[in-house]
Amino acid sequence: MNKQKINIVDMTLRDGSHAVSHSFSPEQVEKVAGGLDKVGVSIIEVSHGDGIAGSSVNYGFSKYPEMDLIKSANKVVKNAKLGVLLIPGIGTIQDLEEAHRNGASVVRVATHVTEADVGIQHIEHAKKIGMTAVGFLMMSHMGSPEKILEQAKIFESAGADYINLADSAGYLTPDGVKERVSILKENLSLPVGFHSHNNLGLAVANSIAAVESGATYIDATCRGLGAGAGNTQNEVLCAVLNRMGYDTGVDFYGLMDVAEEIVEPIMQRPQVINTPSLMLGYAGVYSSFLLHTYKAAERFNLNPRDILVELGKRKMVGGQEDMIIDVAYSLSQQNK
Structure with missing residues (x-):
């Protein structure tokens, strides 16, 4: 050494x-x-x-x-x-x-x-x-x-x-x-x-x-x-x-x-690069947003990838986890 x-x-x-x-x-x-x-x-x-x-x-x-x-x-x-x-x-x-x-x-x-x-x-x-x-x-x-x-x-x-x-x-x-x-x-x-x-x-x-x-x-x-x-x-x-x-x-x-x-x-699950995780890196979204995004996607019947891309576009940063629900709600309204 x-x-x-x-x-x-x-x-x-x-x-x-x-x-x-x-x-x-x-x-x-x-x-x-x-x-x-x-x-x-x-x-x-x-x-x-x-x-x-x-x-x-x-x-x-x-x-x-x-x-x-x-x-x-x-x-x-x-x-x-x-x-x-x-x-x-x-x-x-x-x-x-x-x-x-x-x-x-x-x-x-x-x-x-x-x-x-x-x-x-x-x-x-x-x-x-x-x-x-x-x-x-x-x-x-x-x-x-x-x-x-x-x-x-x-x-x-x-x-x-x-x-x-x-x-x-x-x-x-x-x-x-x-x-x-x-x-x-x-x-x-x-x-x-x-x-x-x-x-x-x-x-x-x-x-x-x-x-x-x-x-x-x-x-x-x-x-x-x-x-x-x-x-x-x-x-x-x-x-x-x-x-x-x-x-x-x-x-x-x-x-x-x-x-x-x-x-x-x-561990509750294997630590793997699944599609939502990959989208975090691709879109440049704070990694701790992932589980919150899953929950929001389920609640509003959305594809979590769409939420993550929108979060990336809005340049959301750590501490803005509460905005995930707002983004998901906005996307759900657009889909109606």
Whole structure:
């Protein structure tokens, strides 16, 4: 191993929550987090799929209080850092403080790719209370490399420890990833991370493109569990990085065992690229919209593909899940 260290950020218990309708139990969280901690991932993220305080009518209710889930993870996480996601407008500084009291030491403050300014106070407060703070730019395909750099500098000035780009729709190709990561590496003093969805089957390839462009934090989930067609599959990612000579610090065999023996039995369905998931990537729609779109399509007797295309045309972003019903209703009226 003679290449840079790549930090694996495992989000099975956060983005993976979308794929199980936010039903992780404290016991399941303890098993998954304990297994991930033992195999050497760098950060283990635990919260509602839409971040702390996401449990709601708009985003789906959690079966168990997420602070109980964070406490359960904190019992067994001894080596990794325990993290949470916070989307300003959903989670508050008070929610962040509660997560910190319950053991979270990392917060990733997630905003739309053009709206980093709404996360400044959250980054600053996280640093004030001693947390690692990450500026997380969602739907990065909707921002030019220059716009992304502008927004990343806002997070950098607020005190962020690293910048994470999120291909929330699974829309980017490797060239698009390289353009966006490279401009940050060339112009920031901070490390860069990358988050991918597999809606076009490119999650691992895009993650490798990010690494080759200088990213040192890569998001992944066991079995690829996540919104839409899922995220970068952690076991596959680590296999490829190992083959390429990168140091992940992860016990590869142990990670495969966690995925197969602990995570897979929890999954409600195989994580595959079906037609609606493919349409998310094709239309550039936020991946957590998928299950909401299914429900709206059934309610209004519509083809979910039509809803997803219309959402893409309207450039809907994370946090606008309530608009899916409006779009579906509008389409149903047009069909009369």
